[in-house]
Amino acid sequence: MIHAFSRSLAQLSDPRIRKVVWFAIVCACVVFAVLWGAVGTLLTTTSVSSFGWLEWAVDFLGGLATLVLTWFLFPAVIGTVIGLFLEDIASAVEARHFPKLAPAEEQSILPALLVGLRYLGVLVALNLVLLVFLLLGPLFPFVFYAVNGYLLGREYFELVAMRRLGPDAARRLRLAHRGELFLAGVVMAFLLTLPVVNLLAPVVITAAMVHLFEGWRNELSPDTQ
DSSP, rough: OOOOOOOHGGGSSSSSHHHHHHHHHHHHHHHHHHHHHHHHHHHHHHHHSHHHHHHHHHHHHHHHHHHHHHHHHHHHHHHHHHHHGGGHHHHHHHHHHTTSSOOOOOOOOHHHHHHHHHHHHHHHHHHHHHHHGGGGGHHHHHHHHHHHHHHHHHHHHHHTTTTTOOHHHHHHHHHHHHHHHHHHHHHHHHHTTTTTHHHHHHHHHHHHHHHHHHHHTTTGGGGOE
């Protein structure tokens, strides 16, 4: 897994990847700004009290809540957006590291978008529920990264796997490596919550998943080739 992520980082200088990196950075900034605006509007548009000091307190806490919610929802939303760049990233990785692979079956953006939207709904709902675990203090990060790691690992795996495998073969491969996929997902979730790093993380994560997928696929029987 470390090898996959290190190779992905090393390829950020690749001209084919560099173009996608800039698009991903712009998209990440836009996603964060839209989330910030949407959550902030939702939390601050309603007046809750005629007492000035209480209204000020609510507005202040609302600003903190906006930041917290935006930060926690960012990994879920950017995972959907990066599906639009999946083919460019995966093709660049394959061209450099797996040149003997036959071209992947050409797909429309729709399948990747549907996978992203499906996981987006689940991730957003779960992350809102996870806010309750803030009351548990030190336990919250473990719960947050475990849940998001599991779902992000599955999402990125499916986005990459469906380029070359059918649903049954992809499921067998995922189950055969579910432990490694969970750990990779936790790393993904962590990278997506680090300031500045999370601007580049979607590209690095997608590239790393291509490396992981190809490594796992080659370990199984020919029907997964």
